[in-house]
């Protein structure tokens with residue numbers, strides 16, 4: 031990354047609640063180490079871990095951080111001086127989240143620089159603790175901004191339905207202002223997702239086509255080969271609809287659909303996203319099966335490995351009807367998008383890991399080349415997020431030679447720039463949170479609207495005592511094809527050979 035043009039945030043106390051947890055180890059510590067590497071953590075900053083295990087002391091915390099980096103970011107340890115400087119930033123507070131003393135002790139660890147005491151609280155803890163921790167922080171005076179900024183980062187899930195999300199937002203705002211709350215959605219930190227906004231609003235070429243006159247439909251797909259891993263407890267309550275669609279996929283959809291914001295200011299961007307969400311047509315409660323499909327993986331083979339059924343995974347109810355695959359069709363009732371389907375799908379234990387956003391254009395009004403092809407393949411613009419980031423534009427061209435045959439031409443533009451080191455989503459988002467830039471974080475009303483959109487589907491699925499299965503490692507979910515009725519072509523084929531955008535999804 032070219033860090034010379036990237037602003038360095040002010041010195042800050044970065045306080046991690048849940049320092050001994052999985053998210054801290056796999057995502058936060060590696061991200062902080064990389065930010066340190068790029069000089070994006072100001073000297074005189076401090077990283078304070080909060081743990082409840084009284085056997086931990088500062089040496090234990092230091093060696094824990096070292097081990098985490100060894101495992102997930104060994105490059106950040108190659109320079110002894112760099113590690114020493116990270117190690118010098120570390121501080122530890124031991125105490126339970128429910129104990130007022132924990133917050134008093136934390137207060138004592140905070141350091142000031144340049145006359146300010148800035149604090150970013152990262153709540154890497156079970157969500158049922160968010161309200162209580164916010165209340166305890168407030169009671170201890172730790173959210174008062176008289177000596178510097180006080181911001182709080184929380185992780186999804188933001189509630190478990192519309193009512194609980196509203197209640198969470200209401201309670202958090204009893205203790206702090208909305209602008210102090212950073213609801214993280216790591217999809218918004220992905221380079222490929224941010225590129226969507228740049229592509230749309232820094233170019234003139236496609237924006238005139240970006241509407242119902244030219245676009246037939248939009249497909250947003252996140253296919254994972256992994257299963258639920260160690261998170262069955264959480265997943266059994268969430269399922270694919272809430273885990274991925276209610277948050278990440280709907281967020282991505284808003285960036286595809288929104289109008290140009292008046293600026294990149296957080297509220298300017300989020301105002302436009304909320305307008306999209308508010309325009310999403312409610313799914314009729316009695317017709318959910320036309321708009322949404324769910325399934326659960328049975329045993330099978332993924333990437334050459336035998337995989338047990340979801341119901342046989344540790345921590346999963348043997349009769350579980352939780353979906354590991356979900357697809358949903360949404361319409362945005364506004365001038366630009368009237369009657370253009372937005373098709374969102376995601377699942378675990380599918381054949382491979384592919385994420386992409388595909389904009390499928392309408393067919394030409396007539397086919398001059400009918401002798402050589404009965405139906406022209408449709409033009410398609412694909413933003414790839416995984417396995418590699420980039421854009422592909424699928425066009426029809428002439429097959430070279432003395433014939434009038436056509437071929438599909440893929441203008442393939444990888445996103446990576448030789449030698450460039452792209453930031454991970456958590457690096458981008460932590461950097462933004464330290465700078466006070468909240469455009470890539472979800473606002474309360476966005477979260478609530480997303481819950482509103484999925485509520486009829488959640489309700490309908492809760493009432494059903496059965497679920498259909500797909501073999502792990504397969505796309506054997508034919509029901510999703512009926513969602514494509516009226517659309518040009520089929521779902522895109524995400525299998526290995528096609529993932530670079532060369533697919534002929536007729």
Ligand SMILES: NC(=O)C1=CN([C@@H]2O[C@H](COP(=O)(O)OP(=O)(O)OC[C@H]3O[C@@H](n4cnc5c(N)ncnc54)[C@H](OP(=O)(O)O)[C@@H]3O)[C@@H](O)[C@H]2O)C=CC1
Pocket residue numbers: 047048049050051052053054080081082083125126127128153154155156157185186187
């Ligand atoms: N892990 C991930 O990839 C993702 C996580 N999230 C969200 O991030 C948050 C953290 O998740 P994750 O790291 O996986 O969870 P873990 O269960 O691995 O970690 C939870 C942390 O909270 C601490 N904790 C729990 N109760 C208390 C208490 N009473 N007092 C002090 N500390 C306490 C735990 O301490 P102890 O070690 O002592 O138990 C542990 O450090 C959750 O909200 C989750 O939904 C969101 C997306 C992805």
Ligand SMILES: O=C1O[C@H](COP(=O)(O)O)[C@@H](O)[C@H](O)[C@H]1O
Pocket residue numbers: 252254273274385
């Ligand atoms: O938030 C989550 O995202 C991951 C998928 O993220 P990706 O960046 O690997 O595409 C998903 O596996 C997990 O279940 C979900 O909670």
